[in-house]
Amino acid sequence: MSVGQTIRHKTQALKGRITERIGRTTHNRRLQREGRTDRVAGDLKQSGDSVKDAFRRRRR
Structure with a gap:
């Protein structure tokens, strides 16, 4: 995955x-529900x- 997507997903979990x-x-x-939804x-x-x-590493 791209670095941008990785950062975006980690940011969403942190938020x-x-x-x-x-x-x-x-x-x-x-707020608790919204936070739990974003984290999950x-x-x-x-x-x-x-x-x-x-899977990508294994296919090579």
Whole structure:
């Protein structure tokens, strides 16, 4: 994967962690949900990138 995509996915996961933490601190369930969604989406995208990279390396 490109470096830009990797950074974008890690940033999304970090943003989600921060938003979720703010939601917990302020007892705002909507922020908690949004943060959890962003965090999980970023983590899944990172996992997908890892799998793609592993298959590419194996095919060579």
